[in-house]
Amino acid sequence: MxxxxxxxxxxxxxxxxxxxxxxxxxxxxxxxYRADFWINFFGQTFFSLVVAYYLWLSVFExxxxxxxxGYTLQGIIFxxxxxxxxxxxxxxxxxxxxxxxxxxxxxxxxxxxxLNYFGYKFAAYFAYSSFYIGQLFLILFLYNxxxxxxxxxQFSLAGIFLFLIAMTLxxxxxxxxxxxxxxxxxxxxxxxxxxxxxxxxxxxxGGGLIPLKFFPDWALEILEFTPFPYLIDFPLKALNLDLTVxxxxxxxxxxxxxxxxxxxxxxxxxxxxxYKYTGVGI
Amino acid sequence: MTRYLRLYAHFLRFSFSKAMxxxxxxxxxxxxxxxxxxxxxxxxxxxxxxxxxxxGWNIDQMQLFVATYIFIDAFHMTFFANNTWWFPISINRGxxxxxxxxxxxxxxFLAFKEFAANSLINLLLTGFFLGYILFNYPEPxxxxxxxxxxxxxxxxxxxxxxxxxIFLMSVFWTSSPRGFADVFYAGxxxxxxxxxxxxxxxxxxxxxxxxxxxxxSLPVRFLTENNETSILVQIIGASLLIYSIVFILWRLGLxxxxxxxx
Numbered sequence: 001m002x003x004x005x006x007x008x009x010x011x012x013x014x015x016x017x018x019x020x021x022x023x024x025x026x027x028x029x030x031x032x033y034r035a036d037f038w039i040n041f042f043g044q045t046f047f048s049l050v051v052a053y054y055l056w057l058s059v060f061e062x063x064x065x066x067x068x069x070g071y072t073l074q075g076i077i078f079x080x081x082x083x084x085x086x087x088x089x090x091x092x093x094x095x096x097x098x099x100x101x102x103x104x105x106x107x108x109x110x111x112x113x114x115l116n117y118f119g120y121k122f123a124a125y126f127a128y129s130s131f132y133i134g135q136l137f138l139i140l141f142l143y144n145x146x147x148x149x150x151x152x153x154q155f156s157l158a159g160i161f162l163f164l165i166a167m168t169l170x171x172x173x174x175x176x177x178x179x180x181x182x183x184x185x186x187x188x189x190x191x192x193x194x195x196x197x198x199x200x201x202x203x204x205x206g207g208g209l210i211p212l213k214f215f216p217d218w219a220l221e222i223l224e225f226t227p228f229p230y231l232i233d234f235p236l237k238a239l240n241l242d243l244t245v246x247x248x249x250x251x252x253x254x255x256x257x258x259x260x261x262x263x264x265x266x267x268x269x270x271x272x273x274x275y276k277y278t279g280v281g282i
Numbered sequence: 283m284t285r286y287l288r289l290y291a292h293f294l295r296f297s298f299s300k301a302m303x304x305x306x307x308x309x310x311x312x313x314x315x316x317x318x319x320x321x322x323x324x325x326x327x328x329x330x331x332x333x334x335x336x337x338g339w340n341i342d343q344m345q346l347f348v349a350t351y352i353f354i355d356a357f358h359m360t361f362f363a364n365n366t367w368w369f370p371i372s373i374n375r376g377x378x379x380x381x382x383x384x385x386x387x388x389x390x391f392l393a394f395k396e397f398a399a400n401s402l403i404n405l406l407l408t409g410f411f412l413g414y415i416l417f418n419y420p421e422p423x424x425x426x427x428x429x430x431x432x433x434x435x436x437x438x439x440x441x442x443x444x445x446x447x448i449f450l451m452s453v454f455w456t457s458s459p460r461g462f463a464d465v466f467y468a469g470x471x472x473x474x475x476x477x478x479x480x481x482x483x484x485x486x487x488x489x490x491x492x493x494x495x496x497x498x499s500l501p502v503r504f505l506t507e508n509n510e511t512s513i514l515v516q517i518i519g520a521s522l523l524i525y526s527i528v529f530i531l532w533r534l535g536l537x538x539x540x541x542x543x544x
Contacts, residue, residue, distance in 0.1 A: 033456065033457075033458040033459070035456065036452075036456055036458040036461075036462070039462060039465065040462060040463075040464040040465050043462065043464070043465030043468060043469070044464055044465060044467075044468040045468075046468075047465070047468035047469045047471060047472065048468055048471070050472075050484060051471045051472055051475055054475070054479045054480050054481075054484065055329075055336075055475055055479050057479070058336055058337050058478070058479040059329065059332065059333045059336065062333050062334070062335050062336070063332070063333050068332060069332070084468075188304075188306040188307065188310075189304055189306075189307070190304045190306075190307040191307070191310065192307070193307060193310040193311040193313070193314040194310055194314075196314050197310075197313065197314050197317050200314075200317065200318060200321065201317070204321045204324075204325070209321070209325055210325060210328055210329070214328055214329070214331070214332060215328060216328075216331065
């Protein structure tokens, strides 16, 4: 018994080391073209903000309101500053992380190595997500430094803590949800467009394009039981401490149920898909 | 010119046979674009639940604007989008060598080789939809203006493509895998918003240097407003500026091109 325990403990330590290596390797990959990376990052942030600012300024000016659906103009700009960053955290590595390898036969190596495929892929995905979380905190720090407005955002450790919980769950949920479209490549070869649909759908129904509070009530009631609001809207509300304990627990529970569902569905699809895999590639 | 048309006919043939290779993906892509169009309409409908005007436009004008930019998007997706995907890869991988040795313009090869047969279905659908919106527009529209509006849409799609190329051509110097494509995709949202929401320097910026507002907003203004001559001049001026920049950058890029696996 003792030998068995020490063997499995040794295996866990070994695997942890491997996944740590994968994590750091992906971080290095991410930063290969540093100038490009930062120009893309600041460019994206700039355009997202400019478009959101002028769009909502126009709406606020025309209606003459100080606040709409609970958002002031500053509040909504903050929302549009954070939402794309959260979206990027949750979307991690990008489309094709498995589908491409299934299509061109590179999946062989994962099947041959003494590795857990999901463990490897999640370590790679998590490297991206972790880095983007760092970016979000950098932007949050700069925002507080230059535009501090306690009515819009107030730094609190509780908010950060709840955000990290909600964000981690969102990442796991999205990873397994996204895996489903990737594993369909076992049957359909090319599934890039499905990934795009999912990303786009997540962004729209999750509150990435427009805050969910602006949706009609009937739509919100339906959305509440889908996985989408828990990918962007929920972490953002957690960061802002815009949730009561009850609301947080409810969102967390629904999100957890969806996560478990997609973990199960993803494993099922992976197991079935392997029987279809020829390992030949193009 | 005839040689290039013949060449393009070959490109079309290859693209259709390639598209039929992945039949399921063919329909996924059609669905992907339809979903994108659906979201665009819902987005503005949600905003109009909270206001009656946006950037000086009511919901009818906004619907015309959305139908216009989804048509431009479909045109771009059909004729140019696949080329923008391969453009930086071809430069980085050194595939450009092959085109440089052909007795035809290397830019023509890189910019027009790929045609998305699946998006052609969406182009037809958005065309019908735009026609429907124009037909049901509550105010009378001059037939002559509609006639000019159509080439303005094609110019909008081409201008979108050329602006994208400016962002991609950075690969000649940075050798990065996608150039500044992500910045372009973020900036592209400007095209999906009416130009009337912008003001001051930002408005001038999006009407000249980075002419996202020229692509769809100005053609709609041309169609629905009265100062048509100045709008036409603005569209032609901004387009010529971008086309010249692409031409200059391409020549400079080729000088900097260091062949395979640069």
